[in-house]
Amino acid sequence: MSYKTLDHITISDIETHEIPSDIAHKIHQKLTQIIHDYGPSSPQTWLNITKQLLNPQLPFSFHQMMYYGCYKDFGPDPPAWLPTMESARLTNIGQLLERRGKEFLGPKYEDPMSSFSDFQKFSVSNPEVYWKCIFEEMGLSFTKPPHCILYENSSRPGGQWLPGCSLNPAEICLSLNAKRNLDSIAVLWRNEGEDHMPVNKMTLEELRREVWLVAHALDALGLPRGSAIVIDMPMNVDSVIIYLGEPKAIPWTHATPLKAAADAWCHMDIRKGDVVCWPTNLGWMMGPWLVYASLLNNASIALYNGSPLSSGFSKLVQDANVTMLGVVPSIVRAWRSTNCTAGYDWSAIRCFGSTGEASSADEYLWLMGRACYKPVIEYCGGTEIGGGFITGSLLQPQVLAAFSTPAMGCSLFLLDNSGTPMPQNMPGFGELALGPLMFGASHTLLNGDHDKVYFKGMPTWKGKVLRRHGDVFERTTTGYYRAHGRADDTMNLGGIKVSSIEIERICNLVDSSILETAAFGVPPSGGGPEQLVIAVVFKDTSKSMPDLNHLKMCFNSALQKQLNPLFRVNFLPSFGHLISSYLVSRVVSLSSLPRTATNKIMRRVLRQQITQPVATSKL
Missing domain, CATH: 1.20.1160 (Paired amphipathic helix 2 (pah2 repeat))
Structure with missing residues (x-):
């Protein structure tokens, strides 16, 4: 328009x-x-x-x-939100830089806004100083201090973090400190259907009591050391209680919760007195992230035991005085289409967080408008990262549907067509690789070869092998970043990486007339989450073929029933209403699938063809 x-x-x-x-x-x-x-x-x-x-x-x-x-x-890249010097100086990072900026950056330090990018680079090049400082700022304590922050070991490309230390993140979440006491509110919640009732509140003292009760109950079961205990329930106050020590098993360590909390402290500016709400559950990394990002930063967690698509959720955001609201783009789309936020006061929000999928500029302009134009901090990472590697900051102008900075302690590289890292300060488009030394990132997999998955075959940069990620990113001429989907044969559907092969295995069996299928994700022209497209080759094109719209319904039905349980569980019950939007959006018929000389399906070619207007008519 x-x-x-x-x-x-x-x-x-x-x-x-x-x-x-x-x-x-x-x-x-x-x-x-x-x-x-x-x-x-x-x-x-x-x-x-x-x-x-x-x-x-x-x-x-x-x-x-x-x-x-x-x-x-x-x-290009018009800012939808601008920080002021006054607001920047009040952030966690701003206050730190005002006190110690010259110590870190020397005479080139100017002010929190002008020097933020330099401080981000400092966090990468000086991990020992940076992380020691952040732990002190956050008030984190170790049962046994580490020998050092980072020990670089040639046998472990990602380095060894906090060697020799002992700590219990759950204990820190529940401990008293200068910023909270036993009467501090730890969790707020409301059940769906009780939207007219006051918000329930649990103090730190009550949370400690309940966590200890669960711990003693598990101990009384007499389970052998190392037993696996699964939490399969909605993201409510009981799940928070049960979740609190152990960290997520795949592939988190005790350091990873500190990474999640540090991201929240640095980029979402979470602090004492904040109320943090993010519709999620413990099957997705953002569930544990919410627990640690809130409690390790002396903030409160706000939970809604029901659908986040309802007006009841919008009312909770108002009644709980939520100050940081996390979203998934598809939820924002649903809010906008149903107008379920109308009439509710979200002015207490200081910022939004967004992760899981690529976002749409128009939808996020709408979202900002619901809270009098508070910024959206885009946040991209993964379970294997323990948080984000690219995000936004309250010290930088924020552009709709774009990232403004690598996360603190992280370095990013775009690979050209030959797999060579491009200069970091130049615009470009390519597969994303990460600097290997990231605090909190995984170093082992339960059911796979970690070195093969993340490091084998990757290029080096200044003597260090880079870490594979697999997303395609663009660095714009103004220094912002945009995500453009997966570079390999997986898709990001609702924040979960799903294998094309897994989807195709199910779709191939839906109808006896199908010879083979190819599943691939296509980013919408206006931005937003990838849309799943299924290309179908039929066995006998001379016979009457199934109606493609009917076949799409059959694909969706089969995928909802048979897809990897991880994908299904992560969106139930909180995201149950959204599942269909993450599944098949279009079915196209082809006479054959494009293949390499070794007979591998070239899904990149299909993706390119269907996003080009001329080629679309052929499909």
């Missing part, structure tokens, strides 16, 4: 968005003043529009007119 520049918008244009005439006149008057003060197209213009003009009650189409009108002639 084409939008006018702000200086060409008339009162009549405003009224077309079903805004009453008297309000339209007032809006136009304020808009004219903002344009006079800041010009028709600048970040400061947009910042003042969000503060003076826009509110959740105005139609979203008007929000779009203001945003796209402001940035019509701006260029």
Whole structure:
């Protein structure tokens, strides 16, 4: 859709968005003043529009007119949110840099905003100093201190972190410190259907009591040391109680919770007094992340025992005074389509977090508008990372559906077509590789060869072999990053990496007329989560073939019943309503599948063909 520049918008244009005439006149008057003060197209213009003009009650189409009108002639990567120096200095990182910036960066230190990127690079090049400092800032204590922060060992490309130390993350979550006491609220929750009732609250003292009760109960069972205990339940207060020590088994260690909490401290600015809510469960890494990111930072966890797609969830966000709300893009899409957030006050939110899938610019513009334009911190990582490797920051301008920085302590590399790392400060497009020395990252797999999965065949950088990740990323001309799906034969569906082969195995058996199938993910043209497409080759094209729409329904039904239990469990019950949106979005018929000389299906070719308008007609 084409939008006018702000200086060409008339009162009549405003009224077309079903805004009453008297309000339209007032809006136009304020808009004219903002344009006079800041010009028709600048970040400061947009910042003042969000503060003076826009509110959740105005139609979203008007929000779009203001945003796209402001940035019509701006260029790439227009910022949807801008930090101020005052707000930057109040963040966890900002306060640290104000006190110790010159110690870390020397005379080139200027201020928290100008020097943030330099500090991020410092966190990579000086892990011993950086992580020791962050642990002190977060108030983390070790039962037995480590010999050092990082011991580099040629037999372990990722290094050995905190050698010789002893700690219990669950104990730290429940311990008293200078920032909390026994009466501090640890968990808030509400059950679906009780939305008119007050929010339930559990103090730290009550949480400690319940955790110890579960621990003694497990001990009384007399289970042999090393026994596996599975938690299969919704993300509610009971699951938090049961989950608290052991860390996630695959492939987390006791260091990984510290990585999750440090990400939250550095990038989402979680601190004492915050209320953190993220619709998730313990089958996905964000469930444990939520527990540690909140409790290790002296914040409270907010839980809704029901569907996050309901107005009841929106009411919990309001009633619990949630300050950091985490989302999955598909949830945001559902909120926008049903308007279930209407009428609820989300002004307590200081920032959103988003992970699991690629996000859509329009949907996230809508999301920011629900909370008076608070920033969305994009966050991408994985279970094997223990948190994120790329994210955003409250000290940098944030662009819709884009990442602004590598996570603290992480370095990123884009590989060209020959597999060679591109210069880190140049724009580019390629498969993402990670610097190997990442605190909290995995170093073993229960059912696989860790070195083969993550390091074998990878290029080196300054003598260190890089770590494989597998996503395709773009570094823009302005220094932001965007995700473009998987580079290999897996897909990111709802935040879970699912093998194409696993999907194809199920689809091949759906109908006797099917010879073979190919499953691949296609990013939507407007951005957002990958959409699953199934290409089908039939055995006998001379006979009547099944209707493709009916076949799509059959594929979805079979996948919901038979797909890897990890994928299904992770979205039930909280995400049960969303499962269909992560499954087959389109079925296409082909006479044959493109293959390599060694007979491997070239899913990249299929992906490219279906995203090109000319080739789409052929499919």
